[in-house]
Amino acid sequence: MDDNDEDDIVLSELSDEELVPQMFDDLYDGLKEEIEEGVRILLDRGWVPYRVLTEALVGGMTIVGNDFRDGILFVPEVLLAANAMKGGMSILKPLLAETGAPRMGKMVIGTVKGDIHDIGKNLVSMMMEGAGFEIVDLGINNPVENFLEALVREDADILGMSALLTTTMPYMKVVIDSLIEKGMREDYIVLVGGAPLNEEFGRAIGADAYCRDAAVAVDTAKTFIERKHNLLAAV
Amino acid sequence: MIPDDHILTEAGMALEPSGGRILLIACGALAREILAVIEANGWSHMDLTCLPAIHHNHPERICDAVRSAFRANRNDYETINLVYADCGTGGRLRVLCDELGIEMVEGPHCYSFFQGNGDFLERAGDEFTAFYLTDFLVRQFETFVWKPLGLDRHPELRDTYFGNYDRLVYQAQTEDPELNARAADCARRLGLAYERRFTGYGDLARTLERWA
Numbered sequence: 001m002d003d004n005d006e007d008d009i010v011l012s013e014l015s016d017e018e019l020v021p022q023m024f025d026d027l028y029d030g031l032k033e034e035i036e037e038g039v040r041i042l043l044d045r046g047w048v049p050y051r052v053l054t055e056a057l058v059g060g061m062t063i064v065g066n067d068f069r070d071g072i073l074f075v076p077e078v079l080l081a082a083n084a085m086k087g088g089m090s091i092l093k094p095l096l097a098e099t100g101a102p103r104m105g106k107m108v109i110g111t112v113k114g115d116i117h118d119i120g121k122n123l124v125s126m127m128m129e130g131a132g133f134e135i136v137d138l139g140i141n142n143p144v145e146n147f148l149e150a151l152v153r154e155d156a157d158i159l160g161m162s163a164l165l166t167t168t169m170p171y172m173k174v175v176i177d178s179l180i181e182k183g184m185r186e187d188y189i190v191l192v193g194g195a196p197l198n199e200e201f202g203r204a205i206g207a208d209a210y211c212r213d214a215a216v217a218v219d220t221a222k223t224f225i226e227r228k229h230n231l232l233a234a235v
Numbered sequence: 236m237i238p239d240d241h242i243l244t245e246a247g248m249a250l251e252p253s254g255g256r257i258l259l260i261a262c263g264a265l266a267r268e269i270l271a272v273i274e275a276n277g278w279s280h281m282d283l284t285c286l287p288a289i290h291h292n293h294p295e296r297i298c299d300a301v302r303s304a305f306r307a308n309r310n311d312y313e314t315i316n317l318v319y320a321d322c323g324t325g326g327r328l329r330v331l332c333d334e335l336g337i338e339m340v341e342g343p344h345c346y347s348f349f350q351g352n353g354d355f356l357e358r359a360g361d362e363f364t365a366f367y368l369t370d371f372l373v374r375q376f377e378t379f380v381w382k383p384l385g386l387d388r389h390p391e392l393r394d395t396y397f398g399n400y401d402r403l404v405y406q407a408q409t410e411d412p413e414l415n416a417r418a419a420d421c422a423r424r425l426g427l428a429y430e431r432r433f434t435g436y437g438d439l440a441r442t443l444e445r446w447a
Binding site (some may be wrong): 074076080115167168 | 294321323324325326327343344359360363364383384385386388389392395396399400
């Protein structure tokens, strides 16, 4: 976008119909301050936080995700967009609980033992939050005990594990095998992700699904949660 | 003659057949090291062709490139060996090698086989917060690290990428004070402590010796 155009735009002077697409552009360009300003404007205009989140932020981030998937955007741009969305989320997050936003389920997520690469995990966490999931982020380098303890403590629905290294991805199987040993495997949806993984690996280690990116993780989590609810309803 | 690093990065190294009976298909980032080992041992029966080193940043491209190089040369050599480790392919390269009936270098990546796979594994528990560079990657730091991560345009992303690392380990294949200084500068730019570790060619040399 042309810099002169940017200078001419005063967000508060835009109608809602103009502001949301403008926020999509700002998110795409990684403009954190503009996103925060846009969120405040929409809230001031009476939008409920959940609507701001889904229509302005998640809507914009979906475009970013699609263009990343299609090779139009690259990692640095996605990170800048994510950082901008994070700015908006930090305003909305405290308000979402107060205003009764729908809750999809709870996910415990972390990178596995020996792995410190958390960029993908952080993107998944953010997009899952955007989709209404509650996230318990265990951070990096988690031994099996961390995952198991958090799943029970948090009464979680989903376990998300991430690894970037060929050397650390087998540890996901250690965690899943521990769940099986303790008779806990069927209690949780297990999603795995990370650059060197693939669907075949996910199946081989006993995960419910491999998710190639954050958008797929959200869709997959929604599908599994819906299936779980249907099963419970049928009982 | 070895192409310059830019060509090794983008195009690799074309095969110059010498009538050798063994062909090595390698990552362009290993060209100098492999030729140094071949020359030191006088292995005139070994030919080398390299795939673009930049595949290091795009492991999803490696298997197709290897398959093409194998098909193009399989009728001209008694033996073809692959000078790649897993290199982020998530085991796919091993599956491909089994299918083609060729050997590859053991280990997860060049950092491991330069160090020696056994030693690298032993250190893994203490060193998983280390970011590694080799001779080639020190010379090509801008192309393989700085620019692809967008740090030339967005230096504020540095800690997003490297905040969980605590040190840069330069695995030196050669004694080169200039590369040492450049590697130290890479560490400074990434905000990491610096360590130089001479590895030589490690398991690479041992593997080539076995294949020779």
